Amino acid sequence: MSSDRIVFEDVSKFYGEVLGVNRVSLSIPPGVTTLVGPNGSGKTTLMNLMTGLVQPSSGRVSVLGLDPGDAAQFFREVGYCTQFDSFPRGLTGWEFLMDSLLLHGVTELDAYKLAQEAIQRVRLGDAAGRRIAGYSKGMRQKIRLAQAIAHHPRVLVLDEPLNGLDPMARAQSLALFEELSRQGMHLVISSHILDEVDRISDRVVLITGGYLVAEGNIHQVRQEVRDKPMQVLIRCDRPEQLAARMFALNHCVEARLHSDAKGVFLRTTDLDEFYRLLNAVAVEGLVQIESVAPADDDTNAIYQYLIGSDGSAS
Amino acid sequence: MSSKKSVGFLASILEQPWGLWTLQARRLARIEVRRNMLSWKATWIYFLAFIPTCIIFIHLLVDRHTTTALTEDTNVLAGIMQFYYIRLGVFFGCLGIFSRLIRGEMVERSLHFYLLAPVRREVLLLAKFIAGSISAIALFAAAVLADFVLMYVGFGPAGQEYIFHGPGLGQLEAYLGIMVLACLGYGAVFLLLSMMFKNPMPAAMLVMGWEAINPVMPSLLQKISVASYLRHLMPITIPGDGIFALLTVQTEPVSAGVAVLGLLLLVGVVLAYSCVRIRRLEIRYTTE
Numbered sequence: 001m002s003s004d005r006i007v008f009e010d011v012s013k014f015y016g017e018v019l020g021v022n023r024v025s026l027s028i029p030p031g032v033t034t035l036v037g038p039n040g041s042g043k044t045t046l047m048n049l050m051t052g053l054v055q056p057s058s059g060r061v062s063v064l065g066l067d068p069g070d071a072a073q074f075f076r077e078v079g080y081c082t083q084f085d086s087f088p089r090g091l092t093g094w095e096f097l098m099d100s101l102l103l104h105g106v107t108e109l110d111a112y113k114l115a116q117e118a119i120q121r122v123r124l125g126d127a128a129g130r131r132i133a134g135y136s137k138g139m140r141q142k143i144r145l146a147q148a149i150a151h152h153p154r155v156l157v158l159d160e161p162l163n164g165l166d167p168m169a170r171a172q173s174l175a176l177f178e179e180l181s182r183q184g185m186h187l188v189i190s191s192h193i194l195d196e197v198d199r200i201s202d203r204v205v206l207i208t209g210g211y212l213v214a215e216g217n218i219h220q221v222r223q224e225v226r227d228k229p230m231q232v233l234i235r236c237d238r239p240e241q242l243a244a245r246m247f248a249l250n251h252c253v254e255a256r257l258h259s260d261a262k263g264v265f266l267r268t269t270d271l272d273e274f275y276r277l278l279n280a281v282a283v284e285g286l287v288q289i290e291s292v293a294p295a296d297d298d299t300n301a302i303y304q305y306l307i308g309s310d311g312s313a314s
Numbered sequence: 315m316s317s318k319k320s321v322g323f324l325a326s327i328l329e330q331p332w333g334l335w336t337l338q339a340r341r342l343a344r345i346e347v348r349r350n351m352l353s354w355k356a357t358w359i360y361f362l363a364f365i366p367t368c369i370i371f372i373h374l375l376v377d378r379h380t381t382t383a384l385t386e387d388t389n390v391l392a393g394i395m396q397f398y399y400i401r402l403g404v405f406f407g408c409l410g411i412f413s414r415l416i417r418g419e420m421v422e423r424s425l426h427f428y429l430l431a432p433v434r435r436e437v438l439l440l441a442k443f444i445a446g447s448i449s450a451i452a453l454f455a456a457a458v459l460a461d462f463v464l465m466y467v468g469f470g471p472a473g474q475e476y477i478f479h480g481p482g483l484g485q486l487e488a489y490l491g492i493m494v495l496a497c498l499g500y501g502a503v504f505l506l507l508s509m510m511f512k513n514p515m516p517a518a519m520l521v522m523g524w525e526a527i528n529p530v531m532p533s534l535l536q537k538i539s540v541a542s543y544l545r546h547l548m549p550i551t552i553p554g555d556g557i558f559a560l561l562t563v564q565t566e567p568v569s570a571g572v573a574v575l576g577l578l579l580l581v582g583v584v585l586a587y588s589c590v591r592i593r594r595l596e597i598r599y600t601t602e
Binding site: 015051055082086087090100102 | 349419594
């Protein structure tokens with residue numbers, strides 16, 4: 001089972017007396033997993049532990065059953081795009097990729113093909129032939145990503161991969177991540193751009209102050225946050241009447257009209273009962289309902305509820 | 315039982331992917347040599363290596379080369395080897411080259427790219443050591459060769475006679491051997507120091523001080539010194555006078571073979587400990 005999972009077993013990491021992460025236990029299946037937390041929460045420490053750049057003070061980490069200490073086997077299966085914005089001196093993007101691939105022991109011809117493929121995937125184009133020192137931040141981000149995916153790893157760890165990218169490049173990167181995920185890869189992503197990452201995430205891991213706050217499927221995690229009633233947006237022709245009807249229920253605790261007056265946000269503590277009544281209202285024909293959608297079971301909302309804007313877990 | 319264990323141990327060593335490790339080490343060394351030799355930051359190491367060459371070249375142009383001066387120039391060359399290259403030139407050159415291999419990459423925040431490659435960390439360390447050694451040996455051996463040629467070329471036929479039919483070639487061979495061993499010895503020491511200390515310079519100064527006071531140390535402690543081994547290999551020994559006396563190592567006499575083996579053993583021990591250190595190395599650039 002653990003041979004297709006990323007497993008943290010009661011892992012702690014201390015930097016001297018400073019806490020990195022404390023007693024984290026995780027089992028991450030294939031798909032896109034987003035690490036969410038404020039600055040200094042321990043996201044990068046988790047990623048560095050996952051890839052052996054730092055060693056746990058206690059506990060054990062394994063990725064697809066492999067030990068990060070066994071670099072020779074481990075990094076054939078794992079690619080890590082770090083957030084360190086620095087490169088070996090004096091190299092072009094192409095040389096950087098070739099040097100990296102040749103260390104895998106492949107032939108020069110195979111390295112050439114893999115480098116070319118990676119450059120095409122990140123859409124770096126002719127810039128690959130230029131020195132990295134002259135790259136924009138977005139181009140540096142792309143060449144790091146190319147280096148991480150070039151050897152076709154099964155696990156891709158991406159620390160803030162959307163930083164410095166323009167909207168077009170962000171969309172392209174997200175599409176690439178989706179494609180890689182569909183191919184059965186593990187993608188572990190940390191990002192501050194939650195709205196965009198949220199679209200492709202299968203799971204979230206919320207962390208703050210080195211402690212794991214919640215983890216799992218986004219919708220499941222949202223439902224476990226019981227002290228924050230679920231918010232649902234209902235688009236309909238008579239939002240005021242619907243709000244009045246639904247608000248009569250005990251479990252409906254808040255109603256707010258949409259700014260375009262063609263919908264209403266309702267908060268409920270009992271989602272099942274809420275939907276049962278909504279069906280009844282729709283059948284009665286009191287209002288014409290266009291759409292019903294959860295309004296706060298995304299990563300951003302979960303982050304706000306569980307961690308808060310000040311970064312302290314609530 | 316123990317012979318079975320020994321056979322099993324040997325078999326497990328032979329089963330290791332030596333071919334892959336050699337290939338990876340070769341490729342890593344190529345990358346490193348390219349960066350060591352063709353970098354603007356290496357300019358001062360070229361300067362360290364070739365400054366005696368420049369001085370000898372000026373001496374060639376300016377001074378008269380009578381036959382009687384040949385012995386004097388031979389002693390001067392031996393002095394340059396003994397007092398400049400071994401104690402200063404190679405010392406600081408290797409400090410620059412070898413401390414950059416790991417610590418320099420940490421300062422530039424690029425070491426993680428190597429640690430994220432499917433390369434055993436021991437292979438990485440040894441490949442970097444080999445690359446540093448190639449760079450240092452190429453530079454200093456070329457400098458010594460140039461010094462030697464320029465020192466004797468002005469003597470014309472007498473110089474040729476001294477080189478090809480006298481002790482000249484033997485001395486050159488010894489100087490080149492000393493350069494190789496000095497680069498390996500100081501290289502291994504500075505590679506280790508750069509992993510132990512964020513700023514290896516104070517530790518290097520301590521090593522320099524240790525090398526200076528080594529002659530007054532007990533026999534056992536004298537063996538933990540690079541210069542003391544090299545001293546036994548010098549074809550011509552120049553006694554130190556005044557301030558140079560402080561820089562002259564007066565160790566117990568040992569044969570050249572023992573000196574070479576002793577130094578290589580020292581290099582091996584230092585590298586083995588460096589391999590242990592690199593396995594535990596963590597990337598924490600924020601503390602650099």
